[in-house]
Amino acid sequence: MAREMTDQIRSIAEVLAVMSSPNAVSRILSEHSVDSTGHCRGCRYPTVAAPVWPCRLWEIADETRRNQELRAVK
Numbered sequence: 001m002a003r004e005m006t007d008q009i010r011s012i013a014e015v016l017a018v019m020s021s022p023n024a025v026s027r028i029l030s031e032h033s034v035d036s037t038g039h040c041r042g043c044r045y046p047t048v049a050a051p052v053w054p055c056r057l058w059e060i061a062d063e064t065r066r067n068q069e070l071r072a073v074k
């Protein structure tokens with residue numbers, strides 16, 4: 001992974017890997033996909049501009065999925 005991941009995202013993802021189902025994680029990943037302008041589809045709110053993708057939530061879900069896959073292998 002080229003982007004540097006913060007310790008914060010990593011520790012949140014470790015908790016979520018235990019507490020959330022793989023289905024919930026994959027739903028977040030599909031909802032928070034990139035749109036044609038390079039922003040996140042899942043982070044659209046009336047009052048706030050959509051963040052540039054990948055958003056923080058997608059990064060957390062992506063790391064959570066990686067954690068869950070590691071657990072599944074063991």
Ligand SMILES: [Zn+2]
Nearest residue numbers: 032040043055
């Ligand atoms: Zn998002």
